[in-house]
Amino acid sequence: MGKSSKDKRDIYYRRAKEQGWRARSAFKLLQLHDEFQILSGIKRVVDLCAAPGSWSQVLSRELYQNQNQPDAKIVAVDLQPMMPIEGVTTIQADITHPKTLQKILEIFGGEPADFVCSDGAPDVTGLHDLDEYIQAQLILSALQLTTCILKPGGTFVAKIFRGRDIDLLYSQLSYLFEKVICAKPRSSRGTSLEAFIVCIGYTPRPGWNPTLEMNKSTEEFFEGADIGKAGNLKFFDLPDPEERKIAKFIACGDLNDVDSDATYTLDSDSKVKALDPVQMPTAPPYKKALEMKRRGDLVRR
Numbered sequence: 001m002g003k004s005s006k007d008k009r010d011i012y013y014r015r016a017k018e019q020g021w022r023a024r025s026a027f028k029l030l031q032l033h034d035e036f037q038i039l040s041g042i043k044r045v046v047d048l049c050a051a052p053g054s055w056s057q058v059l060s061r062e063l064y065q066n067q068n069q070p071d072a073k074i075v076a077v078d079l080q081p082m083m084p085i086e087g088v089t090t091i092q093a094d095i096t097h098p099k100t101l102q103k104i105l106e107i108f109g110g111e112p113a114d115f116v117c118s119d120g121a122p123d124v125t126g127l128h129d130l131d132e133y134i135q136a137q138l139i140l141s142a143l144q145l146t147t148c149i150l151k152p153g154g155t156f157v158a159k160i161f162r163g164r165d166i167d168l169l170y171s172q173l174s175y176l177f178e179k180v181i182c183a184k185p186r187s188s189r190g191t192s193l194e195a196f197i198v199c200i201g202y203t204p205r206p207g208w209n210p211t212l213e214m215n216k217s218t219e220e221f222f223e224g225a226d227i228g229k230a231g232n233l234k235f236f237d238l239p240d241p242e243e244r245k246i247a248k249f250i251a252c253g254d255l256n257d258v259d260s261d262a263t264y265t266l267d268s269d270s271k272v273k274a275l276d277p278v279q280m281p282t283a284p285p286y287k288k289a290l291e292m293k294r295r296g297d298l299v300r301r
């Protein structure tokens with residue numbers, strides 16, 4: 001976003017710059033933590049789809065400064081390169097590739113993670129069904145990686161879009177975690193379908209050893225996890241094989257705080273100084289288009 005008047009009036013965007021966060025998303029993780037205490041007492045953390053790095057900044061501040069844990073380990077993964085953050089090991093990689101899991105495990109010395117989060121969003125194509133499908137695949141990839149690295153009892157947080165079949169995902173997650181909550185932080189625009197699943201208390205089925213392999217389908221991966229068959233449910237004939245569940249929905253953050261959908265007229269608006277971004281994008285997908293535009297090569301046909 002440039003130095004437009006919107007820049008001055010989107011309060012979370014402006015606050016992020018004032019407080020030194022690389023993106024306004026920082027407030028989403030902070031508000032999720034305020035509500036669920038998800039960052040308390042964690043030591044080994046994986047931040048998936050982490051660029052430009054505001055969640056990693058929050059994690060770094062929380063673990064090293066607030067909790068004073070010098071031996072904590074934070075690994076941040078993204079397709080895009082990330083500028084360094086104190087105490088965070090960054091990996092430029094695809095979370096859907098099995099090698100990425102190996103790299104994270106090497107950094108953790110084979111130890112499991114206490115907390116995995118994913119704020120992943122693929123580039124949108126504009127084709128609604130395709131975009132929804134790719135987003136769903138990204139969440140599944142984050143979940144698969146998580147099941148291979150998260151310790152029993154650990155927490156998984158991921159961005160979701162509350163589309164048509166989201167109740168299927170809630171249902172499947174409830175076989176893997178003790179609690180599954182759909183949370184909407186105040187800083188996430190109310191007009192957007194974006195929300196976050198907060199999955200607490202990882203409980204993999206005993207004897208299930210998930211492994212990531214190229215060309216393994218999602219069905220093959222979850223074989224043995226007994227999703228849809230756990231507990232007493234195996235004794236019932238379910239009329240609908242597609243089991244659906246409604247997760248508890250919790251709005252979090254100070255509900256009296258500013259509205260993330262609103263633009264505000266600031267006092268003496270014209271005098272409000274435009275702030276530079278905390279971190280310029282390293283390799284944005286629109287970089288090539290901007291270069292072409294500058295050269296005059298971008299023509300509308």
Ligand SMILES: C[S@@+](CC[C@H](N)C(=O)[O-])C[C@H]1O[C@@H](n2cnc3c(N)ncnc32)[C@H](O)[C@@H]1O
Binds near residue numbers: 048051056080094119
């Ligand atoms: C909304 S941004 C994340 C913002 C970040 N949480 C922060 O606070 O700065 C979404 C990110 O997902 C990344 N992403 C999308 N697909 C990915 C994949 N397959 N592997 C790794 N990263 C991916 C994108 O490159 C993008 O940086």
